Amino acid sequence: MSLTYDVHGPADAPTVLLSSGLGGAAGFWKPQLPALLEAGYRVIAYDQRGTGRSPGELPRPYSIAHMAQDVAEILDRTQTASCHLMGHALGGLVGLQLALDAPARVASLLLINAWSKPNPHSARCFDARLELLARSGPRAYVEAQPIFLYPAAWAAAHAEQVQGEVEHALAHFPGAQTMQTRIAALRAFDVDSRLGDIAVPVWVAAAMDDVLVPWTCSQRLAQGLPKATLESVPHGGHAHSATEAPAFNAGMLAFLAKVAR
Template sequence: MALYHEVHGPADGETVLLSSGLGGSAAFWQPQIPALVEAGYRVVGYDQRGTGRSPGTLPAPYSIAHMAQDVVEVMDATGTTRCHLMGHALGGLVGLQLALDAPERIASLVLVNAWSQPNPHSARCFDARLALLGALGPRAYVEAQPIFLYPAAWAAAHADKVQAEVDHAFAHFPGEATMRARIAALRAFDVDARLGEIDVPALVMGAMDDTLVPWTCSRRLAEGLPHATLDLIPHGGHAHSATTAAAFNDCVRSFLARASHSVTAS
């Protein structure tokens, strides 16, 4: 079944493809899409297989490589030969995998609170989330989600927005089997030994108060990728693309301008 996708901006602009985190929805990138379009980019968003408007059964055992192949399908469906891929967390893993599997399709990577190998802290967080899901069901799982996404003060100051997101996530929950398969895929991901093979410009973005993914994972990515720029901020949480959107967008647009110039020059 074809994946839901949407295209924004000028048809002749360089393409930025947006790959979301565990939630899988293109809507995660609402704070970024207008800024990218204003900068002249053609923006492609999609709902990942088994989530949102892309229902379907996942292959077993499910892997990040399957998700990377789905990106190729979206690119083919939208007539996209090559893209700048921006991925958040799980979406960043998809970008890394695609850069290894089909390097000719990737012009640059923006990796937001992503990682190259498992770590014990994130494993503990996922164990707790899966325990909630198994013992108490989807409602408890999605009610806990903001704890891992946002800084406490930001979540308290935006309580109505956060609750609306929780209610939406519950209404569109993909099912326990799908969620467990997606989490298992990201927990199994390990390309740390292959980072040196990824020969494209990369912007590695991390928030040092991320509750789910230690900022040291971003530092490790920047150390291992041959052409990486590391952007660390002290506050913003796991979803700092939303909590610090203006600064985040400025950083991304500046990187993309440099990456585009590099691609043109080569």
């Protein structure tokens, strides 16, 4: 099964690799891509194995380590020695795993609403989502997704956009087994005791109104990672890189300017 990825920007510029959350699609980064290219970075965005343009069955058991191996493969294919890896939620876990497994490939990490170990609140959310999928099917599952991604006021104000995203997600739904396997992988992830081994600079970005992942998980990352900076915002939800893109992009570019130039 092949991995589909896109490479943007000048070949000799510092590389930022974008790793999406549970949805897995490169399109999640549409609010960040123009800002990164305008700032002069080379950007790699990819559809994760089993999602979007990278369809197919996943190995079982499946783990975040498999996903980190996929990133290493993309770096090899694109002749990229190392990258600044920006990951949202599950994508952040991929970055943490790669930094542990192949530290020379990661120059820095940008972690958005990510975590180092399971927590009971997120587990409850995933239980509810899996129950929806099992009992009511993909339509109910994707209709519920914006509840976990966006603040209520933002979702109401952008109702047409949100519904368009729901329809797109349904049209490209990877299948119940793939989704269950991906959720099982992220739920099993636990590197909390190894955070001190990650020596690269890390920007930890969190929204305090995230209803899926408590912002205290990001606080824990910042406390456990030796070279981490926590930037928490009061609003924006789980996908605050999209709902508060200008402010998010400013913080992202400020961090990269310090570590990549």
